[in-house]
Amino acid sequence: MSVKLIIADGDDIGPQFNILEFGDGTSIGIDFGLGVGRSGPSVPYTPELKRLIQYLVVTHAHLDHIGSLPLLADMVGGRFFEPNFTIYGTKATRDLARLMLIDSSNINRKRGNLGLAYSREAIAEVLEDRYVPMRFRDTVDLSPQVTMSLYRAGHILGAGMPFFATSNGFRILHTGNFSTADQRLIAGAEFDQSGIDVMVLDSTYGGRTHQSRMLSRLRIAELINRATARHGKVVFGVFALGRLQEVIQIILDLKKAELIPNIPVYADGGLAWGVTDIYFSHFSELRWQNITDNPFAPGMMEKGLKEKMFEGVTFIGEEERERLANDSESCVVAATSGMFDFGPSRGHLRNMADSPLNIVCATGYQAEESTGDLLLSTERGSVLSLRTPDGGREQITVNCEVERVNLSAHSDQPELCGFVTRVKPKHVVLTHGSESAKFRLAQALAQLGSWKIHIPVKGEEIEFD
Ligand SMILES: [Zn+2]
Known part of the structure; x- marks a missing residue:
C-alpha cells in the first residue's frame, strides 16, 4: 500500500501540522498547533487536499502542537475534515490541552486576536465530543x-x-517532540520496534549536544549556593508546562540532599498551579526516584500528593512578587514565562536585575530576539530594553549575573543518532527544526547508516511504496 506524507506545516519550529494519506483512502492529520513567535500567533498552513481528513492525532499539549485545534470545529464538513472526524491522544494530553487552550484564548482575547479567542464550546467540541483517549x-x-x-x-x-502499520507490513513512526533520556519527572521515550520503513524525526536539537542532566542539576546547586552565600536571590525562567515542575522537583531534591541551604522556594505563574495539579493527577505516569517519593507510600494520598511532593514550595502571585523584591532574605523563584517576554518571569527580571547579588537563569529554548535571548548576550552593567504589558518599552540595567542551564526535553544530536541507529528505518524525514539543525543532523546520520534522508520544505509531499 502506498503512503503519502504531506508536510503541511511541520518543517520548522512553528505551528505543527502534517498529514498521512494511505493507499486505502485512510487519512490522518498529526497535530494542529499555533505558532507563538514574537511576530504574533500563526495558524498552520493548510494545503489543498484531494480527500478529506478522517482523523487527527495530537502528540502532546504544547501550544505549537494543539493551539489551533478549536479551529477544526469550523473546518468540519468544509474542504478539510470529514464531518465525523475523530481526534486521538492521551488522557493527560487532553487535560493539559484544555488548560493551555483556555489560557491561550484569554491571552488572545486581551490582545485583540479574537479569531483565536476560542469559546468554551469550541474547546469542548475538540477535546471532549471528538476526542478518544x-x-x-x-x-x-x-x-x-x-x-x-x-x-x-x-x-x-x-x-x-504515533506509530502506523498497514496490513501489508508498512510501518511509519512520527516521533513528534521526544526525549530518549529520562528527565526528573518524565521517563524517556520507549519504542521497541526496528527495521521500520519511515521515521519522521523531530530535529529541534539536531545540531547540538546537551550538557548531561546530572551536570545541569549540579550547576543549579552551584548557582543557588553562589547567590545565597552573598544574600542574593535566584530566578529561573521556566515554561509553565513541564519545565516548572522539573525545576521545582530538582530544587527540592537538592534541598533534601542538603546540597543547597534551606531557603524559601517559590513558584510563580498563572498556569503553574493548574498544570502542576494535572501532573500530579496523572501521578502513575510520573517518574519516582526513590521510595520516599513513591505515591503509593503510606500517608501520601491522605495528605494530597501534590502538597506532599511540593512540600516547602509556595505558589505566589503579583503581590508577593513585589514583596520578594524588597525582601533581604535569599530565595529561589521558578517563574513563567520561559523566555522572560511576559508574565511573572519578566516581572522578577525587572525587579531583580539591578542587584549584582542576584542571578537570573534561563532553563530552556530562547527564540531569537526573545527577551531571554537578548538578556543572555547583554553584558553586565549594560541596559536592556524590556517590553511592557501595555506594548511600550522600559529600560533596565542588568547588574545581576545572567546564566543558563540545560534541562531540555528534546533529544540532542547524539541521542537522535542513537535512536535512529536502534530503530533502523529505511527513510528518515527531518522535521521541526531550523535549517542548520536539520543540516547538521543529516550530516551526522549519513555517517551512520544507509537510510535515505529527506529534508522536506513546507507543503512538500513524499510518496513511499
Ligand atoms: Zn513540545
Whole structure:
C-alpha cells in the first residue's frame, strides 16, 4: 500500500501540522498547533487536499502542537475534515490541552486576536465530543488495513509518538517532540520496534549536544549556593508546562540532599498551579526516584500528593512578587514565562536585575530576539530594553549575573543518532527544526547508516511504496 506524507506545516519550529494519506483512502492529520513567535500567533498552513481528513492525532499539549485545534470545529464538513472526524491522544494530553487552550484564548482575547479567542464550546467540541483517549501501546484500527498505536515520547506528561502499520507490513513512526533520556519527572521515550520503513524525526536539537542532566542539576546547586552565600536571590525562567515542575522537583531534591541551604522556594505563574495539579493527577505516569517519593507510600494520598511532593514550595502571585523584591532574605523563584517576554518571569527580571547579588537563569529554548535571548548576550552593567504589558518599552540595567542551564526535553544530536541507529528505518524525514539543525543532523546520520534522508520544505509531499 502506498503512503503519502504531506508536510503541511511541520518543517520548522512553528505551528505543527502534517498529514498521512494511505493507499486505502485512510487519512490522518498529526497535530494542529499555533505558532507563538514574537511576530504574533500563526495558524498552520493548510494545503489543498484531494480527500478529506478522517482523523487527527495530537502528540502532546504544547501550544505549537494543539493551539489551533478549536479551529477544526469550523473546518468540519468544509474542504478539510470529514464531518465525523475523530481526534486521538492521551488522557493527560487532553487535560493539559484544555488548560493551555483556555489560557491561550484569554491571552488572545486581551490582545485583540479574537479569531483565536476560542469559546468554551469550541474547546469542548475538540477535546471532549471528538476526542478518544488512548493509553501508551494501545492500538486502534483506522481502517481494516491501517492501525495506529501511541508510544511514550518522554518530553512532557502525556507526550506520545504515533506509530502506523498497514496490513501489508508498512510501518511509519512520527516521533513528534521526544526525549530518549529520562528527565526528573518524565521517563524517556520507549519504542521497541526496528527495521521500520519511515521515521519522521523531530530535529529541534539536531545540531547540538546537551550538557548531561546530572551536570545541569549540579550547576543549579552551584548557582543557588553562589547567590545565597552573598544574600542574593535566584530566578529561573521556566515554561509553565513541564519545565516548572522539573525545576521545582530538582530544587527540592537538592534541598533534601542538603546540597543547597534551606531557603524559601517559590513558584510563580498563572498556569503553574493548574498544570502542576494535572501532573500530579496523572501521578502513575510520573517518574519516582526513590521510595520516599513513591505515591503509593503510606500517608501520601491522605495528605494530597501534590502538597506532599511540593512540600516547602509556595505558589505566589503579583503581590508577593513585589514583596520578594524588597525582601533581604535569599530565595529561589521558578517563574513563567520561559523566555522572560511576559508574565511573572519578566516581572522578577525587572525587579531583580539591578542587584549584582542576584542571578537570573534561563532553563530552556530562547527564540531569537526573545527577551531571554537578548538578556543572555547583554553584558553586565549594560541596559536592556524590556517590553511592557501595555506594548511600550522600559529600560533596565542588568547588574545581576545572567546564566543558563540545560534541562531540555528534546533529544540532542547524539541521542537522535542513537535512536535512529536502534530503530533502523529505511527513510528518515527531518522535521521541526531550523535549517542548520536539520543540516547538521543529516550530516551526522549519513555517517551512520544507509537510510535515505529527506529534508522536506513546507507543503512538500513524499510518496513511499
Ligand atoms: Zn513540545
